[in-house]
Amino acid sequence: MAVGANTNETYDSNLIREDLQEAYAMISPEEVPFQSSASTKPCSNTLFEWPVVELAAADNANRVIEGDDAPAVDTPNNGLRMSNYTQISDKNVSVSHTADAVDGAANNIQKLKEQVALKLRELKRDVEIMLLDNVPAVPASSGTARQTAGLPAFLKTNTQRVAGGADPTLSGTTEGYPDAAATAGTVPLTIAEATFNANIEEVWNEGGNPTLALVNGGNKRVISSTFTGSATRYKDAIDKTLSAAIDIYISDFNELAIVPTRFMRTNNPAGSNNSYNVFILDPDFYRIRELESTKQKPLAQTGHSRKRLIWREYGLQVDNEKAHGVYADTTNA
Numbered sequence: 001m002a003v004g005a006n007t008n009e010t011y012d013s014n015l016i017r018e019d020l021q022e023a024y025a026m027i028s029p030e031e032v033p034f035q036s037s038a039s040t041k042p043c044s045n046t047l048f049e050w051p052v053v054e055l056a057a058a059d060n061a062n063r064v065i066e067g068d069d070a071p072a073v074d075t076p077n078n079g080l081r082m083s084n085y086t087q088i089s090d091k092n093v094s095v096s097h098t099a100d101a102v103d104g105a106a107n108n109i110q111k112l113k114e115q116v117a118l119k120l121r122e123l124k125r126d127v128e129i130m131l132l133d134n135v136p137a138v139p140a141s142s143g144t145a146r147q148t149a150g151l152p153a154f155l156k157t158n159t160q161r162v163a164g165g166a167d168p169t170l171s172g173t174t175e176g177y178p179d180a181a182a183t184a185g186t187v188p189l190t191i192a193e194a195t196f197n198a199n200i201e202e203v204w205n206e207g208g209n210p211t212l213a214l215v216n217g218g219n220k221r222v223i224s225s226t227f228t229g230s231a232t233r234y235k236d237a238i239d240k241t242l243s244a245a246i247d248i249y250i251s252d253f254n255e256l257a258i259v260p261t262r263f264m265r266t267n268n269p270a271g272s273n274n275s276y277n278v279f280i281l282d283p284d285f286y287r288i289r290e291l292e293s294t295k296q297k298p299l300a301q302t303g304h305s306r307k308r309l310i311w312r313e314y315g316l317q318v319d320n321e322k323a324h325g326v327y328a329d330t331t332n333a
Contacts, residue, residue, distance in 0.1 A: 028125075029125075029262045030121055030124065030125065031261070031262070032124055032125065032127070032128040032261075032263070033214060033259045033260075033261050034128055034131055034132055034151070034214060034261065034263075035124070035127065035128055035131065035288065037212055037281070037283040038283065038286055038287050038288050039287045039288070040287065040288045040289075040290060040293075041287050041288070041289055041290070041317070042289070042290050042291075043086065043289040043290065043291050043315070044291070045291070046085055046086045046146060046291065046313075047083055047084075047085055047086075047139070047177075048083065048084060048085075048086065048289050048315060048317065049081055049082065049083040050081075050082055050083075050317060050319065051079035051080065051081060051082070052079055052080045052082055052175075052319070052320050053077055053078075053079040053080075054077070055077065056074070056075065056077070080174060080175040081172075081175045081176070082170075082175055082176070082177070082318075083137075083176055083177045084137050084148055084149050084177050084178070084289075084315045084316060084317060084318075085137045085138065085139060085140070085146045085147065085148055085149075085177065085315055086146060086148060086289065086291045086313050086314055086315040087130075087145065087146050087147050087148045087313070087314070087315060088145070088146070088311060088312070088313045089123060089126055089127060089130070089311065089312055089313075089314075090123075090309060090310060090311035090312075091119035091120075091122060091123050091309075091310040091311075092299075092307065092308075092309055092310070093112065093115045093116055093119055093307065093308045093309075093310070094305050094306070094307045095110070095111065095112040095115055095305060095306055095307075096304055096305045096306075097304050097305065097306065098304070099111065100112050100306060112306050112308065115308075116296060116308050116310065119310055120294065120296075120310060123294065123310060123312065125263065127312065127314065128261075128263045129263040129265065130148070130150060131148075131150055131151060131288070131316050132150055132151055132152070132214075132261070132263055132264060132265065133150040133152070133265055134150055134152035134153060134181045134182055134184075134265070134267060134277075135147060135149065135150050135153060135181055136149050136153050136168065136177075136178045136179050136180050136181050137149035137153070137171075137177040137178050137179065139177075148314070148315035148316050149177060149178035149316065150181075150316065151279065151286070151316065151318065151324075152168070152181065152182050152267075152277055152326060152328075153168045153178035153180075153181045153182065154168065154178055154316075154318040154321045154324075155167075155168070155182070155279075155318075155321050155324055155325065155326040156168055156169075156182075156321060157202075157206060157321060157322045158199060158202035158203045158206060158208075158280070158322065158324065158325035158326070159182075159325065159326050159328060160195050160198065160199050160325070160326070160327045160328060161182075161185055161328045161329060162185030162186070162187055162188060162189055162275075162328070162329045163185055163186055163187050164183070164184070164185045164186030164187065165182070165183055165184060165185035165186075165328055165329055166182065166183035167182060168180055168181055168182045182267075182326075182328065184267035184268040184275060184328075184329060185267075185275065185328065185329035188274070188275035188329045188330060188331040189329065189330065189331060190222065190330065190331050190333065191219055191222050191223065191226075191278060191327065191330040191331075193226065193227045193228065195327060196213075196223075196227070196278070196327055197251055197252070199278075199280050199325040199326070199327045200251045200252075200253055200254070200256070200280055200325065201252070201253060202325055203280055203282070203322075203323065203324060203325040204253040204254070206322040206323070207322065207323065208282045208285065208322065208323035208324065208325075209253075209254055209282055209284075209323075210253075210254055210256060210280045210281055210282045210323075210324070210325070211254060211255065211256055211257065211281075211282065211283065212256060212257050212259060212279075212280075212281040212282075212283055213249065213256045213257065213258050213259065213278060213279065213280055213281070214259055214261055214264075214278070214279040214281060215258060215259070215260055215261070215264070215276075215278050215279075216260065216261065216262075216264035216276045216332060217260050217262065218276065218332030218333055219260075219276060219278055219330055219332055220258060220260040222330075222332070222333065223246055223249070223258055224246045227246055227249065246258055256280070264276055264277065267328065267329060274332070275328070275329040275330060275331060275332070276329075276330050276331075276332050277326050277327070277328050277329075277330070278326070278327040278328075278330060279324065279325070279326055279327075280324060280325035280326070280327065281324050282323040282324060284319075284323070285318065285319040285320050285323035285324065286316065286317065286318045286319060286324070287317050287319070288314055288315070288316060288317070289314060289315045289316070289317050290312070290313065290314045291313040291314065291315075292311070292312060292313040292314075293312065294310065294311070294312040295310070295311060295312070296308050296309065296310045296311075297309055
């Protein structure tokens with residue numbers, strides 16, 4: 001077959017309108033379960049501190065004679081002074097005057113206001129991954145950025161670690177800020193239900209009431225496929241669906257929501273023995289401190305563009321690390 005002479009085809013015209021979808025497609029995850037579970041409280045300095053006070057162990061020999069004229073003086077309940085530093089995270093947007101003037105598709109994504117909106121969403125993701133990162137606090141100095149200690153660097157009491165793993169340390173041994181992160185184990189293990197329960201029990205014994213288990217995607221899948229607990233798997237004969245997921249785990253001590261996060265970093269990013277943490281958390285005992293909440297301001301125009309600076313200064317406060325636990329160095333499979 002052949003095309004007839006002088007037949008006007010689409011290939012011959014340069015006036016055909018483009019077919020460009022107005023809405024853009026984006027699947028970048030924005031769920032930040034750790035931030036969502038934490039309260040926020042302002043602070044007034046780059047170093048923020050909080051006291052931790054504990055009661056003495058219950059005394060099973062607290063019996064005294066009647067009429068005792070000189071009872072012993074009990075040890076005072078002095079507090080420990082815990083601390084962390086704030087850090088600054090930012091996004092800097094620059095859009096040319098021309099890009100801001102032209103009419104574009106996808107909600108005019110090239111314009112300044114749309115770029116700012118996207119960068120605000122990116123900043124939230126950055127904060128989440130850093131709060132969950134195994135890094136110590138860094139006081140910093142001129143020319144060096146301050147660093148807030150992440151959640152794993154606080155957890156040193158209720159810890160399940162494999163061979164080679166070590167707990168983090170504090171600048172003042174028993175108080176201060178985390179000055180060394182946890183050490184990853186050398187032989188990661190698949191998460192086991194018995195060890196998971198043992199970690200929950202440790203937290204409960206210390207006085208915590210955990211309601212959240214924060215896991216990465218692989219460990220969520222392992223928990224759903226291998227844990228039994230009080231979970232019920234059922235098949236609905238009508239719509240032929242099979243429930244194979246565990247979203248609520250009923251332990252001997254509490255019900256825990258099993259919440260996956262996409263922002264859980266490996267414990268050993270530079271090595272071959274990648275492993276992941278499972279956090280057993282009581283959300284009443286951690287919060288985000290803010291020296292400055294998320295703000296934006298225009299920067300000086302130095303040419304044919306408009307600029308916006310977006311920033312937030314914040315830090316993580318773990319009120320009492322004994323209210324939480326970590327099942328460290330799981331293989332994610």
